[in-house]
Amino acid sequence: MVFVTSSTRSSPQGGYAADLALLAIGGSALLIAIILWFDNAQGGLTGNGVFKSLELKAWVVDPASAPLYPANYLFYPVYGALCRVLDLLGVFAGDPRRQITILNAVSCSLCLCAVYLLVRALTGDRLVALLAALFHISSSFVMFLAIVNEDILPSYTLLFASMALGAVWFARPTTARVVAVAALFSLAWLFEWRLMFPTLPAMLVALWLGEKHPALRVGRSALFLATMAAMASVAALASHGHNGAVGPLDLLWTGKAVNSVWAGFTWPKVGYLWDGMVAYLLGAGVAAIPGIPGWDIWRYTATVWMLAIAAVAVPMLWRARHDSRAVALAAVFGVTFVAGSVFNLYSQPQDPQMQINVMAWLTPAWALVLVAAQRRWGARGLAALGALTITLLAYNVWSLAPLRGLDGKWQQAVERLEKESDPARTVFVLHDFDWSMIYASLHWGTAEPGVEALGPAPQALPKFKWIGFTGQVLRHPEWTTEAHVADLRRQIDRALELGYDVLVARLWSMEQKQLETETGMVADSARLAALHRLLRTDYAATLAFDDPVAGPFHRLRRAPGR
Structure with missing residues (x-):
């Protein structure tokens, strides 16, 4: 038995408010401390943040005339308003380039709350949920994108929350649940349009498998898509007449980067895809060993670690395949991984922004590893994996040292x-x-x-x-x-x-x-x-x-x- 029932709870109930406050406040404090230590808002990988911050500046100074961008329709208005709040608080006042890092840190801490709620809803175990959230923030790409000024974190947080909700609710879908998940999912891609594609097929697969009545399957799927269209229509109507405003069809399909120089399948991208997957977990930073052809600690350690996680989690899900919760969880996160990997092979598979949502499966899979360790070794198993997670966090922070300052x-x-x-x-x-x-x-x-x-x-x-x-x-x-x-x-x-x-x-x-x-x-x-x-x-x-x-x-x- 993988998932909780009323008779199999292994930890005291309650504590939700305290745990969520710990994750939201403690996570933000930890990430902001790393931001101040790191002193590198760009992160050392791309310069996207410079140009995003210059576009965002208009939404801070003159939001009434600042332009909207279809592929990031909600990002600029929302982050512009939040930057004005930071200005009032004196936090990096007048410097959106660095204010984005603070907002990303807070966004990531809210994502930890979503991780906690997902794992606790499925396992009923408070400690397992906390350790799963710790693993999430310790993963290299999650932590890295939470401390630099890339624009993916708010959309990713909304996306993960919608995936978590879908993984729980689509086990027994209702009309209200379908609409709620679709609306939250739509908010995510209205922040960052490309996030629609890996997860949309995953949501529809989970919904199709979770609905036991064949006559309702088409209707539930149609309702999900109709809610997406309705959300796009609401966003278009609310922004009507603003500089750069577009209609709902242009929001549903922006065509961002489809015909760009990044697009297309090539064999070298297979290697980049591998690099992007392993770098999600472990930062290359100080781990690469030059001068030893074909080998480095970082790439192979991360590969073995992820394969070990899959080797534990996949059989657990397979044994629980008659439990609709296992089916929904596997569909939402597994199909996102498969579809996202294909999507990334067409675009930029090594980019942290392209991998963070695709590799989201690793956190719920780690939660299943925690459950397995607890069953076999009890508190000692959880303590060992908790120590391993803390080591992962320390290593990934250490890997940033060459880019510091x-x-x-x-x-x-x-x-x-x-x-x-x-x-x-x-x-x-x-x-x-x-x-x-x-x-x-x-x-x-x-x-x-x-x-x-x-x-x-x-x-x-x-x-x-x-x-x-x-x-x-x-x-x-x-x-x-x-x-x-x-x-x-x-x-x-x-x-x-x-x-x-x-x-x-x-x-x-x-x-x-x-x-x-x-x-x-x-x-x-x-x-x-x-x-x-x-x-x-x-x-x-x-x-x-x-x-x-x-x-x-x-x-x-x-x-x-x-």
């Missing part, structure tokens, strides 16, 4: 960069994912890459002038390699003709393997090699300066004979 370090690097090169007379050639681009955009102001709008040097505005090494690959993936090479040459030549110093950051001396790693799935190795070869054959370079944080900057000039 980057906000301050990069601010100083940009200040040094301004002293070494006059921004009015300089055009930078940067990898589009380089941190020099991210932090220059933050401190000097955002600017689109390219030289089309530039006049002769010197030109004060925009202060940040740059050419993206893979800029046109991102914007025009349909172009041929020859077209990308020709466009990069044209832009660099034009900047030189206008009298600018052209400084290339890090790219000049970068090895092909490192270039491929930093570019990820955006361009194949042949295209990257052709772009890199262009720099070496058409231009000569001299080292201008070497910054301890930003790396080497080389000054380009046309190669002799061109």
Whole structure:
């Protein structure tokens, strides 16, 4: 017997309010402490938070005219209002880039409450529910996204809550339960549209299997979909006339990133998918062992750990397959995992934001491991797994150490960069994912890459002038390699003709393997090699300066004979 009945409760009842307060307040305090220690709102993986915070700023300063974005329809209005509250409280006042981290920490702590309620509803065990919540916050991607300024946490919290509710209520669905779960689920994807896809089929499968009357199965599924459409209609009606407002059909299908450079199935993404799955549990950080080909502690330890969890949880669910609660739990979280893995293979399988919802199965599966350990070894089993979870949390925090303090370090690097090169007379050639681009955009102001709008040097505005090494690959993936090479040459030549110093950051001396790693799935190795070869054959370079944080900057000039 896996799930609780009135005669199998193994821990005292009550304590809900105290436990939820502990998770909400204690979880927030822990995460905010890590935020202050980490001093790196960007997290060191992507620069999305910089650009999200700049878009959010409009919702803080002038919400009446700030634009709505269909793929994040509720995120900006809600987080904008919450940032105004933080302004009033004096918490990172006027700095949405860092305020997002605080809001994410609080959101994550609320997600821990959802974990607790799910596990306690299924097992009836207070201690198992608390330990499952501890495991959730200890998982690398959950903790990491709760302390940086990515935008996924509020939508993920709503999504997990809807999944938890579906896993409990769809065991015995009613009209009210279907509407409630569908409404909560819709709020999640109205914050972040792409979250709809892995979990929508999971919800429908769980609902179909949970409904015992064949005549009602189609009706329940139709009700779920109709509630989603109704929620989209309410959101569209409430925002009617606002800047960027769209209709319900445009909310149900935004098409975000469907035809982007990230889209498409390729064999290298299988390896990225593995990396994304294992990194959900364990941070790579300090664990990788360079110089030992084909082996590192991080990847294989996480793989074995997750397989061990599945090896315990899946047979437990299979033995309980006649219990509708086991069916609903397996359908909601299992189908989300399967559908999400396929979805991620089409997009960015290594990205924390793409894996956090797909790997949500690991927490309820860990709860089943806790139940199994308690049955076999009693309190000693739970104590051992609790200690293991605390070790996981400590390790994942420790893995952040190499990225600690980057906000301050990069601010100083940009200040040094301004002293070494006059921004009015300089055009930078940067990898589009380089941190020099991210932090220059933050401190000097955002600017689109390219030289089309530039006049002769010197030109004060925009202060940040740059050419993206893979800029046109991102914007025009349909172009041929020859077209990308020709466009990069044209832009660099034009900047030189206008009298600018052209400084290339890090790219000049970068090895092909490192270039491929930093570019990820955006361009194949042949295209990257052709772009890199262009720099070496058409231009000569001299080292201008070497910054301890930003790396080497080389000054380009046309190669002799061109």
